[in-house]
């Protein structure tokens with residue numbers, strides 16, 4: 088068992104080391120929980136991990152490789168990077184890194200950059216066509232590799248940002264699902280980092296010294312709508328710690344009878360004496376009250392009072408599930 092508790096006598100280096108261990112453990116548990124909750128990985132799966140060279144996809148691969156060693160089920164991993172031929176893309180970085188890990192990998196070279204530049208007028212956003220082309224290529228590669236799951240590095244903050252983007256600009260209550268099926272129903276896409284905070288992934292990438300490849304090589308302008316949402320949520324996070332967590336939890340706690348979508352709930356069919364709906368209950372005359380809308384989230388889990396400590400259960404990892412707390 089690894090003792091990760093801090094003591095007053097710790098040197099700064101010891102403290103940093105222990106905090107790094109705790110962060111790695113927390114991320115591993117969160118990924119394990121997401122995998123379990125959504126049945127993301129099953130025995131015999133061949134998981135294609137899409138690696139862009141950004142911090143999130145590096146963390147995804149790193150954590151999945153760790154889980155693979157301790158999981159009670161067998162699954163294989165193959166890392167895939169799509170080299171889109173953006174100017175200045177450092178071609179040697181990912182092969183060198185992946186070879187050092189000893190993981191199976193493929194680098195796919197497809198010049199989508201030239202296609203996008205040729206087809207999209209100057210000044211227009213290129214991301215939509217670029218990501219459509221990338222998606223098609225990755226699905227084809229998944230077929231070629233016999234991959235049964237395609238893993239992407241989106242995290243909890245990406246999911247919350249997408250929720251607000253869809254509400255603000257699309258009039259839809261819709262986020263980014265942790266698991267989805269492709270339109271042709273032939274591929275399952277999973278997002279094992281769905282429970283992970285971006286700020287943890289930033290710290291993890293620093294600690295692991297991943298060889299990050301800049302994400303602006305294509306020269307695309309940042310998506311302004313996404314930036315507006317990002318700034319808004321970051322501001323909330325500074326002023327109301329815990330708010331992002333609560334927003335994400337709300338996606339897992341939907342009450343259709345207290346929304347207004349007639350396709351989700353049969354409002355027209357409501358009659359006196361009918362069966363009661365879901366947990367929303369009768370709030371017709373109530374003003375909403377909330378006990379603790381911004382429950383704090385502790386960077387240091389052990390500093391958190393027991394009542395707000397998040398349960399850490401990872402049935403993928405038998406050692407943790409067995410309670411030895413490795």
Ligand code: SF4
Nearest residue numbers: 213214217218305307
């Ligand atoms: S930022 Fe560049 S590489 Fe990424 S989706 Fe947009 S155009 Fe493509």
